[in-house]
Structure formats: structure tokens, C-alpha cells
Amino acid sequence: MEKKAKILVVDNDKSVRVTIGRFLERTDQFEVHLTGSGPETMDAVNDFQPDLALLDIIIPEMDGFEVMDRLQLLFPRLPVIFITGNDDVEYYRRAFFGGADEYITKPFDQRRIIEIINRTLYYSLAAKRLPENDHISIAAAWGRGLNFRDSTTGCHSERVAITSLFIGQEMGLADHELTKLLIAAWTHDVGRMGVSDAILLKRGRLIPSEWEEMKSHAQKSYDILKEITLPEWDGIALAAATHHENWGNGKGYPFGLQGDQIPENGCIISAADIWDALQSRRPYKEPMPADESLALMETLNGKNLRPDVVDAFFKAHEKKRIIADFSTPINLFING
Numbered sequence: 323m324e325k326k327a328k329i330l331v332v333d334n335d336k337s338v339r340v341t342i343g344r345f346l347e348r349t350d351q352f353e354v355h356l357t358g359s360g361p362e363t364m365d366a367v368n369d370f371q372p373d374l375a376l377l378d379i380i381i382p383e384m385d386g387f388e389v390m391d392r393l394q395l396l397f398p399r400l401p402v403i404f405i406t407g408n409d410d411v412e413y414y415r416r417a418f419f420g421g422a423d424e425y426i427t428k429p430f431d432q433r434r435i436i437e438i439i440n441r442t443l444y445y446s447l448a449a450k451r452l453p454e455n456d457h458i459s460i461a462a463a464w465g466r467g468l469n470f471r472d473s474t475t476g477c478h479s480e481r482v483a484i485t486s487l488f489i490g491q492e493m494g495l496a497d498h499e500l501t502k503l504l505i506a507a508w509t510h511d512v513g514r515m516g517v518s519d520a521i522l523l524k525r526g527r528l529i530p531s532e533w534e535e536m537k538s539h540a541q542k543s544y545d546i547l548k549e550i551t552l553p554e555w556d557g558i559a560l561a562a563a564t565h566h567e568n569w570g571n572g573k574g575y576p577f578g579l580q581g582d583q584i585p586e587n588g589c590i591i592s593a594a595d596i597w598d599a600l601q602s603r604r605p606y607k608e609p610m611p612a613d614e615s616l617a618l619m620e621t622l623n624g625k626n627l628r629p630d631v632v633d634a635f636f637k638a639h640e641k642k643r644i645i646a647d648f649s650t651p652i653n654l655f656i657n658g
């Protein structure tokens with residue numbers, strides 16, 4: 323029998339939590355537990371052992387942020403999705419600064435919520451299987467630390483590390499090469515720490531001068547990472563910084579490199595980064611549908627992206643390691 327993912331739903335409005343519980347159970351993918359307050363939630367979780375929590379923010383006795391903190395103390399890295407009627411930018415920031423994976427505003431679309439839950443579970447499960455060593459854990463801490471400055475992209479660095487690993491494995495990279503790929507992928511955007519809040523957190527499209535400052539993050543990633551002179555980090559600064567170079571025409575940034583001038587790991591992270599941007603919601607855009615984002619990746623083959631990297635990306639997609647369409651169950655991944 324296939325294991326169902328356990329979803330904890332916390333909402334003070336009984337009709338809302340019952341509605342959410344019903345449509346989740348109707349998919350036959352999830353086991354659901356409903357609670358209406360902080361204390362009730364904390365009483366229930368030890369028995370329930372959730373795989374993911376869907377939290378409202380305004381709930382009795384302790385708010386959703388406190389519930390998230392307490393849950394993550396008990397279940398480290400428990401995926402949390404806020405689902406709330408409040409679109410306040412401060413709430414949005416607090417959610418991501420506190421370690422939330424997603425933030426959905428009511429009124430909500432049931433199909434979309436299921437896709438978001440599936441996507442969050444997929445990355446959570448994949449993250450648990452990432453190779454670990456001292457250097458990868460330091461890089462992961464840098465990547466997670468970035469969430470304290472950049473609340474618009476959620477767990478972007480982690481997702482890029484996961485997708486990069488799957489591409490690298492298809493390309494036949496050896497373990498020590500995959501370790502370097504993971505370190506560079508986790509840290510590729512650390513330079514965003516050097517971009518001002520006004521630009522980093524802007525809701526809406528950037529004007530050209532703001533875009534220039536945003537682009538400076540790649541050079542800043544290089545400037546930060548080149549300070550690390552440990553042998554295990556040799557080449558990491560260049561690989562991380564080149565994730566916005568353009569393989570085909572050399573018109574990317576920060577260095578304007580082209581083709582084989584760009585390190586292989588930079589080319590892999592570039593593909594994973596573009597993929598994550600297409601699939602993610604940003605303050606100014608909704609995620610691109612699965613078929614359109616796959617078609618776009620193919621279009622970029624040999625242009626922005628290195629051909630053997632794109633080939634490996636599609637091989638990993640065929641094997642259901644990289645997933646585009648989250649409307650279908652991910653039970654294979656849960657059990658596998």
C-alpha cells in the first residue's frame with residue numbers, strides 16, 4: 323500500500339479547515355489532521371507526525387508564526403505553507419524569514435494548492451536525500467541565511483541545489499565533482515545579500531537602473547566566495563558567479579563569458595536557476611505552466627544554456643527525478 327503524505331491543517335475558521343481537509347482527502351494522496359488553535363495543534367502533532375503543515379496566521383492564543391517556530395523545533399525542516407487572507411507584505415516577509423516554503427493568499431484555488439503541496443513535498447523529500455559533508459553543510463547554511471534578506475524567492479537556493487544535483491548525476495559527474503556542484507549551487511546567489519532591500523524586496527517589475535543593481539549580485543557572489551581559500555572550495559566562486567552567463571552569445575553577466583569559457587558547474591546551475599524561476603511564483607508573476615516551461619527550456623538549448631546540460635536536464639525529467647507537473651501524485655518519490 324502506498325504511503326500517504328500527512329498534512330496538518332491549522333485554521334481558526336472551522337468551515338475553512340474542513341473545506342481544505344475535504345478536498346485534500348478527496349485526492350486520496352493525503353492523510354489530513356485539522357486543528358483550530360496553537361495549543362490544540364501542539365497537543366496533536368506528536369501523535370500525527372506531519373510531513374507538511376498548512377498554517378493560517380491569525381489563530382487563537384499563538385499566531386501562525388509561533389506555531390511554525392514550535393513545529394520546526396519538534397520537526398526540523400518541516401515544510402510549512404502559509405494560507406491566509408492577509409496579503410500584508412510584512413506578514414509575507416515574516417513567513418519566509420521564519421523558514422516557510424510557500425505563502426498562499428485566500429481566496430484560493432484548490433487545484434493550485436494541491437500543486438503547491440506536491441511541489442513542496444517533492445523538494446522536502448529530495449532535500450533529505452542530498453549528499454552531506456562539512457563543506458556542503460556550510461554552503462547550505464549560507465543558502466538558508468539568504469532567506470533572511472531575500473524573502474521573495476523562498477527556498478530557492480535549496481531547490482537549485484537539488485535540480486543541479488539531478489542534472490549533474492545525469493551528466494555522469496563523480497562524487498567529488500557533485501560535492502563541488504552542490505556547494506556552488508547552494509551559494510550561487512549569496513551576492514544578493516549585497517543588493518538593497520528596496521530592490522530585493524520590490525513587489526513589481528524592476529526599472530532598468532534597479533535591474534542593473536540586481537544583476538550585480540553575481541559579481542558579489544564571486545567577491546564573497548573567492549575569500550574562501552580551502553582546497554574543497556577551489557573553483558566554487560567562479561562556478562557560482564557564472565550562473566547568469568549566456569552559453570551561446572556571451573552576453574550574460576557578470577563576466578560576459580561564452581561557451582566553454584564558462585565552468586561546467588556554472589552551466590548546470592544556470593539551467594537549474596532558470597528552471598526554478600520559471601516554476602516559482604514571484605511578486606510580479608505566477609508560475610509558468612509545466613508544458614510551457616519545458617518548451618522554454620528546450621528553446622534555450624544552445625542559446626542561453628549548454629546543450630549537454632539541457633540534454634541531462636530532460637533525461638532527469640524523463641526519469642521523474644526533475645518534475646514539471648505537480649498536479650499528479652508524487653507517491654513514487656515518497657516510497658522510492
Ligand SMILES: [Fe+2]
Nearest residue numbers: 510511565566
Ligand atoms: Fe542569481
